[in-house]
Amino acid sequence: xxxxxxxxxxxxxxxxxxxxxxxxxxxNHEYMSWYRQDPGLGLRQIYYSMNVxxxxxxxxxxxxxVSRKEKRNFPLILESPSPNQTSLYFxxxxxxxxxxQFFGPGTRLTVL
Amino acid sequence: TQLLEQSPQxxxxxxxENLTVYCNSSSVFSSLQWYRQEPGEGPVLLVTVVxxxxxxxxxxxxxxxxxxxxxxxxxxxxxxxxxxxxxLCRHFHNAGNMLTFGGGTRLMVKP
Numbered sequence: 001x002x003x004x005x006x007x008x009x010x011x012x013x014x015x016x017x018x019x020x021x022x023x024x025x026x027x028n029h030e031y032m033s034w035y036r037q038d039p040g041l042g043l044r045q046i047y048y049s050m051n052v053x054x055x056x057x058x059x060x061x062x063x064x065x066v067s068r069k070e071k072r073n074f075p076l077i078l079e080s081p082s083p084n085q086t087s088l089y090f091x092x093x094x095x096x097x098x099x100x101q102f103f104g105p106g107t108r109l110t111v112l
Numbered sequence: 113t114q115l116l117e118q119s120p121q122x123x124x125x126x127x128x129e130n131l132t133v134y135c136n137s138s139s140v141f142s143s144l145q146w147y148r149q150e151p152g153e154g155p156v157l158l159v160t161v162v163x164x165x166x167x168x169x170x171x172x173x174x175x176x177x178x179x180x181x182x183x184x185x186x187x188x189x190x191x192x193x194x195x196x197x198x199x200l201c202r203h204f205h206n207a208g209n210m211l212t213f214g215g216g217t218r219l220m221v222k223p
Contacts, residue, residue, distance in 0.1 A: 033211060043200065045213075050209060056209065097209060097211055098160075103156075105152075
């Protein structure tokens with residue numbers, strides 16, 4: 001089944017404790033993105049990657065890192081999480097930016 | 113970043129009513145997509161519009177792309193409770209390769 005998977009689905013952590021949210025897609029898509037979704041603000045792009053070893057900042061990259069060592073994986077890293085990073089995070093992939101984006105199920109992160 | 117403005121932000125209507133939601137920008141879109149997101153899930157694509165003036169129908173949903181490609185609308189005829197969700201428009205900002213979403217319209221259709 002073609003899909004985007006994210007783990008974990010839910011995470012409660014404390015300020016400053018490094019964490020990684022994994023994202024994997026099995027559709028051989030080139031373009032992958034991370035978004036955060038907050039009430040009233042819609043989906044804001046954090047980082048995106050147009051291919052392996054190519055990553056770029058989106059609208060709200062501060063406090064986040066990503067890597068794209070393999071085509072299928074695009075982990076999101078929070079080196080020192082802060083409470084303002086409490087949010088719902090979505091990973092998405094697409095063959096290209098003009099095509100349909102396929103979203104993962106979301107990761108609800110709470111930083112205390 | 114090119115801003116996409118969606119209106120209204122919230123809409124609560126009775127089953128059977130018609131409604132229209134809008135997506136606007138001050139700049140020209142190369143193409144535009146509409147997504148629907150249900151609670152607890154990621155957005156799912158409804159339609160892509162590319163040509164100015166284009167109209168696409170998906171059952172009771174009608175999507176229109178403005179002639180100047182700066183705006184788009186989604187009209188739902190005889191809304192049903194199953195239409196409840198967050199409607200998002202998205203475009204590809206080719207100057208920076210970013211994919212930008214509007215703030216969304218949250219629709220609730222009451223039985």
